[in-house]
Amino acid sequence: MKQPKKLSTFFLLIVLLTLIMAVLSLMLGKVTVSFKSVIEAFDSSIVNNEVNIVRARMPRTIFALLAGCSLSVSGALMQSITRNPIADPSILGVNTGAALFVIMGMSFSQVGRISSLVLAFVGGLLTMVCVYLISSFGYGGMTPIKLALAGAAMSIALQSIVNALMLKDRLLMDRFRFWQVGSLSKASWQDIMTVLPVIIVSLIIAYLLSSSLDIMALGDEMATSLGINVSFIYVLSTIVGVLLCASITALAGPIGFVGLMIPHFVRLLCGNAMKKVLLFSSLLGSAVLLSSDIIGRLVGGSAEIEVGIIMALLGAPVFIMIVRKVKKYGFT
């Protein structure tokens, strides 16, 4: 555990990092804009090319902040609920479930933004429940490995159904293959405004749940004897976790590894206290997602490399490194 002084330095560093990344995100891209224009953009009376570019990049930057925050908090919640340091919405197949429901909606009718959010949420929730149940089956109950295996199996099964729907309909295949890779470019101001209330409420609830989740880490029986309504907290945290992940997935497509890596790092640096983990995860998540997006835009040349791909390409090796170093699969 770090001393309070070191922790607040770390906090300031992260906030600074996030802000710098946000500004860079507004400045960099196909056209590099000066810092002055970034400031000017907030003054609605000034209109010129550079300022317009900054304004065009705003929704993307804000969405990156939001997405990084939601996904890492979602991951932290799921890791806490399942007492499993490698729980992540993409590993649990939640993303594929959300994708399946969205594509079913797409293939049967035109889906608007709100309906795709609802579809993603329902799909994600159902998948998560199924994966939980499957991994509790058999000797030993729900172990981290069985959860991972069940999630992988579920993901594969659902992915086949998605492929089947795509093969049937040329147009759908074309639309959907772009959706399947997480990208921040698809969200408009309207989209962001639609999910913003959901995300804010979820984040608040998550923060309020943090002390109960800390106690639940001691074990279900211990928590019950300390007065915690274990089932209620489980259900609420799961709903909030899936909501956060599904809102982002519905708009951006599946972005993996954020929920997995960020809370892991944060726990290594700040310890396991849920309040700190949630706070630092949300900030670090935003910073990392912003950087990945910037890298994707710069490296991609004329086309961007979508953030979902960058996260997988960078996140997977990091994940593998973590797995190699960790000897015991518990909260160390």
Added chain:
Amino acid sequence: MDLHRRNYYKKKKKYLIVVMFLIMIIAALMYIGLSYGKTIYSFSHIYNVLFHGETEGAFVITTLRLPRVIIGLLAGICFGLAGNIFQKLLRNPLASPDMLGISTGASVAAVFAILILQLSGLIVSLIAIIFGMLISLLIVLLSYHHGYSNNRLILIGIGMRAMLSAMISWMLIRASEYNVGNALRWLSGSLNTVNMNDAFSLLIVTIIACVLIAIMNNGLSVMGLGEELPVSLGVNTKTLRISLVIVGLMLVAFATSITGPIASVSFLSGPIAGRILRNGKNNMAATACIGAILVLASDLIAQYGLSSRYPVGVVTGMLGAPYLLYLIFMMNKKGVQ
């Protein structure tokens, strides 16, 4: 004969009867595959084409349908056996050969070859096999950090597969929409573009693998007893494990290189055989039969049973999800153990 001996032979007889029955189903499916289609051929006609050089319908039967049916049989056997090996080795019904990334690795290479290198045919298969094996090797090497750990292997496999899937998605996005269909069809696992040469090479691989599995089967059963007991019973667990994994990977690599990854067959065959026989054994022969039945039946459904022609992997893939739900249902009935 004493009671134990009698029961032993009774069980063996039951096993043989079940396998015979499954083989009959396979024969029936193969016959349907040969005779049914836009033109329906009778049994005598097929017999004449195959053995007496009858020319009418020869193209359809020998070039279109026969390789399809043979490779469907062999691929089903290969995928089913490979899946069963991994499930019995890891003692987990949720395991699949792709944990070592062989299918995903082969898929990345194949999609790359199809979309970027604009290749097709045999060379795509070769590239797929080689790259698939390389990825598996990489995963195994990465998971060896101060000793071997099952868990670490599984997790690293998941991470690697995520990375490879991202690459596949990226390539699918970058491709022009004309080629995407091809790549997607390969990814679904298909019996569409197979020929007799493929069938021959796959037959050789399958026979070799079956012989090896038959030899190692007893050792594998003993290994189900835990980590130390097999060693004290004289089973060389380390060698056996490595050999079985290699056989499993070769089965998947070769079958995948010809048909693409046919989803779910490796995952489902072992458990289905187990449920039919309920004897807690490895059931290799039965699993091979179930695998073949799954592929052959799914191909028939995929060709004629749905609104348009689909690759076989689409149908098999769709069987995976209900099975998972069935697992949950069964678990609720029995109660969580």
